[in-house]
Amino acid sequence: MINFEHRFEAKIGKVAKEVIKKSFKGLERERDSDKIGYYNLPKNSSKLVNSLEVFNNENNYLKKDLIRDVVVIGIGGSSLGTKAVFEFLKHNTKTKRKLYFLENVDPIYISETLKRIDKNKALFLVVSKSGTTIETTSIFKYILKKYKFDLNKKSDSQRFVTITDKGSALSKFSDKYSIKQFNIPNNVGGRFSVLSAVGIVPLYLMNIEVKSLLKASENFIESFFNQKQNNILEKAFFYTKIAKRYPINVLFSYSSSFTYFNQWYVQLWAESLGKNDIFGNSVGLTPVHLVGSVDQHSFLQLIIQGPKDKTVTVLKVEDFENKSKIPNIQLDFLDNTNYINGQTFSKLINEECNATFETIVENDIPADLITLDKISASNMGVLISYYELLTSAVGQMLEINTYDQPGVEFGKKKLVKKFKK
Template sequence: MITCDIGFARKFIKDDEYLKARRKADMALDQLKNKTGPGSEWLGWRDLLADPNDAEIEEISSLGEEVREKADIFIVCGIGGSYLGAKAVIEALTPHFGSKGPEILFAGHHIGGKYLEELMAYLKEPKEDGSPKNIYVNVISKSGSTLETALSFRLLRELIEDLYGDDASEHIICTTSKEGGLLNKVIKEKGYRKFIIPDDVGGRYSVLTPVGLLPIAVAGIDVRTLLYGAVSAYNRYKENTEDILEYAALRNAIHETGKTIDVFATFEPELSSFGGWIQQLLGESEGKEGQGIFPTVATYSTDLHSLGQFIQQGQRSLMETFIIVEKPFSDLEVNELEGNDDELNYLAGKSFHEINTKAREGTIEAHSEGDVPIVKICLSALNAENIGELIYFFELLTGIFVYSLGVNPFNQPGVEDYKKAMYRLLGKH
């Protein structure tokens, strides 16, 4: 279950400012529901929850289990929405150390030569028993021509073909558009297995399609429970969207006061990469036409020792959105130490969850008193169902908020500018 509390931020906004922003949020929700806003042809992320494809979920789950049993390494090759959602869910729901199943690695999300060279060397190294590693690659790209992903896939494809010869097609899985694009030509020639990215779902909204679900399944996470958590949220928010409308209106009103930064903060290190997914979802959706609040990510209490001073007393240009997990998922307690030479016995018998909770509550209190508007997004527990719900919560929030700014939430024209300059400098014709 997800709840949203804007109480710590509402006091920073005058009633008339909030009511004006709320009217904009209400109209934005109507645009989404009625598909009357700009970019409405990209609302497939809502449609797939209205009518879940159970057969595809079963196919993904089955292949995920197959790869999980066979692979030593599974490589997700993609950039932006093609990997951030999967990475976020996997890191939220799998152990930090000693996970069962294949080692999941990421490539295609930058052009770092050192990383790629070391990755290729690592893949070629034998296991401790002297046998070769069993490697699978999932390349994810609608067009097949995104430079970062295509370059990495060129290296990985050559390696897989060298290692497995005629069986290489069993080790490469492509997730791409139904038709067209360079990747489909390669699939047709090589016979690689394929999953389809729906034409009406953009990259940053694609985590609940095969884009994210296949890597998540390989990680051993129940993708059906994840997806149906989002379906549950979709059905609930059809009846009552008050939480999201309040948050969208608050964000719009804060935007109008000149706030330029939203720090997405968590005291749970498991959710750090989820913050990265939110950062792309909002950043690529709202940051256009001179509009938007810059989304950034902080993991506390670590970043209280790097950004805390600025957040507490720096320029008053920011707000904070805390993502909170209420139910503890560790029973670890502080022990009594004879001699108390570290002077921590006052914490003896307390759980680390309790200490972490007090650190969070103290931080929220201090930052609020330091004139930082704070929103709290609370998960009852950290599990697949709630993460699925949280995904849809932020997808819907993004659509409503960005429409309330008067811009298209589903395009990214500015991304093409760097590509044009890069390709020109590289001599592409």
């Protein structure tokens, strides 16, 4: 269960109600059209789970339980969402396998990661929506050569799975070499694709509770369109209304388990909302991600006494389901910290969270608090849908195309020119 506590001082008057109503209808049109498909992913991906169960019995290595390393080769939307979910849930997930990500073409990073992987016990997932992502195909080629895989041999081709659009270059390559492929719906963009095969395939292989993840997401989206989550639209209105005064949105998450969820949020928010609007104006909101209590000692000072140009969302876990305590030990010269002796670390981090949130509010900084009752697959499903819906709602109000990324494409074209001179 998740509680959303908004403290924004936004008057929902007549104008606001009209903007919210118009935006909601725009989101309904998106959902009902064939253009934007992420709204239907939780329901549609339930069928994918059935296909994975069949695949698990078809692949010789999986059937014989010989896979110990699952390696995701992908970048951006092809890896961040998967990493966000896995890192959030891994501590209470039972599996003998390890999950690795090859997402950067930094040669040191590639070499150091591959040192930890046993190629004889590995399953490589090549993830690219377009099928031609330069970083992904380059790492894929490197692995083929390094380990001398011959894809004409079934024993080698079964070491790979591809996740891509049907009919893409990677899809055709998979067909040629009889590599198992799972397809991403054409109407689902990379950064919105975590609940498609992009995330569900590796998470299923790592024994994550994907059915709970999907069901919670589906229920939350349904409740939004049944107008039971109006806080999302009100928050989106507030963000767009004060965007020039408060152009920076801070996500301050009080658990290390949120580290990669925060990074997923940054891509979703930045790549979706940093655009030119219908009038040609440059618009957008800048995401900043922090982890408490670590960043109390680095970034909080800027929030409290720096420029008042930030909104803050604090993300909290009520029950860590861990009873570890600070020992009741008296240390010479350190007696001024004895007041915390005997308390749990859970209470310490949550009281730090409460103190931070109260300080932010008392300093008239727009803020809201999202509280999870515990770390669970269902709560992660809700969080993913919450931020995707919020992003789409803000995009509607900014009057932009939330789902393209022309700025990214400019850089890709320049890269091609540099190598084709």
